[in-house]
Amino acid sequence: MNPTSTERNGALDGIRGLAILWVFAFHANALLVGWPSDASPGWGQSLAEKGLLGVQLFFVLSGFLLAQPWMQAAEAGTPYPRVGRFFARRARRIVPTYWVHLVLLFGLILPILHGGYAILRTDVGQANLWLHIPLLHFLHPGSSSSLGLNMALWSLSIEAQFYLLLPLLAPLFVRNRVLIALPTALLVALLWKTYAPGMLMEWVYLNVSPSRLVFFDPVSGRAGPFPPEMMRFFLERQLPGEIIAFALGMAAANLDTRLRSVEPVRQPLRAIDMAALAFLVLATPMLIHLSLGEILTGVGWRLVGMPLFLVGCTLLVLAAALRTPLIDRIFAGPVLVSIGIISYSLFLWHEPVLRLVATGRLIPNACDGAPCRIALALGLALLVAAASYILTERRRSPRI
Numbered sequence: 001m002n003p004t005s006t007e008r009n010g011a012l013d014g015i016r017g018l019a020i021l022w023v024f025a026f027h028a029n030a031l032l033v034g035w036p037s038d039a040s041p042g043w044g045q046s047l048a049e050k051g052l053l054g055v056q057l058f059f060v061l062s063g064f065l066l067a068q069p070w071m072q073a074a075e076a077g078t079p080y081p082r083v084g085r086f087f088a089r090r091a092r093r094i095v096p097t098y099w100v101h102l103v104l105l106f107g108l109i110l111p112i113l114h115g116g117y118a119i120l121r122t123d124v125g126q127a128n129l130w131l132h133i134p135l136l137h138f139l140h141p142g143s144s145s146s147l148g149l150n151m152a153l154w155s156l157s158i159e160a161q162f163y164l165l166l167p168l169l170a171p172l173f174v175r176n177r178v179l180i181a182l183p184t185a186l187l188v189a190l191l192w193k194t195y196a197p198g199m200l201m202e203w204v205y206l207n208v209s210p211s212r213l214v215f216f217d218p219v220s221g222r223a224g225p226f227p228p229e230m231m232r233f234f235l236e237r238q239l240p241g242e243i244i245a246f247a248l249g250m251a252a253a254n255l256d257t258r259l260r261s262v263e264p265v266r267q268p269l270r271a272i273d274m275a276a277l278a279f280l281v282l283a284t285p286m287l288i289h290l291s292l293g294e295i296l297t298g299v300g301w302r303l304v305g306m307p308l309f310l311v312g313c314t315l316l317v318l319a320a321a322l323r324t325p326l327i328d329r330i331f332a333g334p335v336l337v338s339i340g341i342i343s344y345s346l347f348l349w350h351e352p353v354l355r356l357v358a359t360g361r362l363i364p365n366a367c368d369g370a371p372c373r374i375a376l377a378l379g380l381a382l383l384v385a386a387a388s389y390i391l392t393e394r395r396r397s398p399r400i
Contacts, residue, residue, distance in 0.1 A: 010328070011328045012317070013336070013337040013343075014333065015057065018057070019058050020347055023055060026049065028354055032354065032358055032377065034219075050287045050292065059162075059242060059246055062249060064249035065249075070174060080167075080170075087164075094159075102133065109149055109352050110149060113356075114147070124147075124223075127212050128146065138153075138155075141231060142208070146216075148216030148220075150351045151216070151351065152351045156348075158239055161239045162246050165239075169247075178251050181247065185247030188243055194303075197232040201231050201232060213225065215227060248310050269324050273327055276312075283309065342386055344389075345388035349384045353377055363376070
C-alpha cells in the first residue's frame with residue numbers, strides 16, 4: 001500500500017471529528033451533567049471528563065499539517081514556503097469565521113448570559129474585547145476565560161501564537177535536525193510546566209490591576225477574583241508548555257515525508273497501523289480509570305502521562321495521513337468525516353450553545369434530563385456549525 005496525499009483525507013477529517021466530539025463531551029458534562037460527587041463515575045462520563053485532551057489532539061494535527069510544506073521542500077531541495085503567503089493563508093482560513101463568531105458572541109450572546117452590555121465598560125470587559133480581536137486573549141489572565149462566554153477559545157489563541165512561530169520552528173524539524181529539536185521541545189515544555197507558574201505567579205498578581213484579574217467560573221460563568229490554582233493552570237498552559245504537542249506533529253510530518261519518498265513502505269505502514277490501534281485500545285481504559293484531578297495537577301501525568309498520550313496521538317495522526325487500513329476503516333466513516341469537515345465552526349460554537357441550553361434561555365423548557373439536553377445542544381450546535389461552515393469556511397482551505 002502506498003501512502004496517498006493528505007488533501008481531503010477522510011481519516012484525518014475523522015480524527016478532527018473525534019477530537020471535537022470529545023471536547024463537546026467535556027463541556028456538555030460540565031455544563032449539563034455536572035462533575036460526579038463520587039470517585040467512580042460511569043465509563044462514559046469518565047471519558048467525557050477527559051475531553052479537554054481533545055485539544056491536544058488538535059495541536060498535534062496542526063503541527064503535522066502546517067509543517068508539511070517545509071518538510072516536503074527540504075526533501076525535494078526546493079525553497080521553503082514564503083512566509084507572507086503562509087500568514088495570508090492562515091488568516092484567510094481562520095480569521096473571517098472567528099470574527100463573525102466574535103461579533104455574535106459579544107453582540108448577541110453576551111447580553112443573554114450577562115443581562116446586558118455593562119460588563120464591556122469595565123476594565124476586564126475592555127481587555128476581553130480588544131485582546132480577543134487579534135487572538136491574543138490567552139496572553140492575559142483577565143481575558144483567558146473569555147468573560148465566561150466561550151472558554152474554549154483559549155486554545156485558538158495558542159494556535160495563533162504557534163502560527164506566528166511556525167516559519168521559525170519548522171526548519172528546525174527538517175531532515176535529521178528533528179533528532180535535536182524534538183527532545184529540546186519536550187524539555188522546554190516540561191521545564192515550563194514545572195517551574196514557570198511558581199516563578200511568574202507573584203509577578204502577575206503584583207503587576208496586573210485587580211480590576212483586570214477577574215476569573216469567570218467555568219461552569220456558572222460568575223466572575224470573581226482570580227484564584228491562585230487557576231492562575232497556575234493559566235500560566236502552565238501558555239505556548240511553551242504546549243509546544244511538545246506541536247513539535248510531535250512536526251516530527252510526524254518529517255517521518256511522513258520520508259516514508260512517501262521510499263519504496264516499498266509496506267512494513268513501516270503495518271507497524272504504524274498496529275501501533276496506532278494499540279494506542280486506541282490501551283489508552284481508553286487507562287483514561288477511564290485516571291482521575292481528572294491527576295490530569296489537571298498531577299506531577300506523574302505532567303512528566304510521563306501527557307508526553308506518552310501525545311506520542312499516541314501522533315501515531316494516530318500519522319497512520320491517518322498514510323491511510324493505513326485499520327485506522328482508515330475506523331475514522332474514514334461518513335459521520336466522523338462530516339463532523340470533522342465542520343469541526344472548526346463546531347469548536348467555536350459548541351460551548352455558547354451549551355451555555356444557552358444550560359440556562360434555559362435558548363429553548364425554555366424544551367426537555368428535562370441531561371441526556372435530552374445534551375442531544376438538543378449537540379443538534380443545535382451541529383446546525384449552527386454547518387451554517388457557519390457554509391457561510392464563512394467552505395471556499396477556504398479544506399485541510400486545517
